[in-house]
Amino acid sequence: MAEQKYVYTTHATEADPRKLDSIESVINEHAREGWRFIDTLEKNGTTVGLVFEQER
Numbered sequence: 001m002a003e004q005k006y007v008y009t010t011h012a013t014e015a016d017p018r019k020l021d022s023i024e025s026v027i028n029e030h031a032r033e034g035w036r037f038i039d040t041l042e043k044n045g046t047t048v049g050l051v052f053e054q055e056r
Contacts, residue, residue: 005055005056006053007053008053009030009052010049010050010052011026011052013049013050023047023050030052034054036053036054037052038051
């Protein structure tokens, strides 16, 4: 079985809960470019970044 390799990228977000629409837009934009949303980066319980991966 071939070894899978992935590339990762992050996208910083604003710590404003009213901007959830913009987070969804970022996820959709990355998805159109072939990135898969896999995790969030948090600081003190607030999402400060999104993590995406792409198979190479």
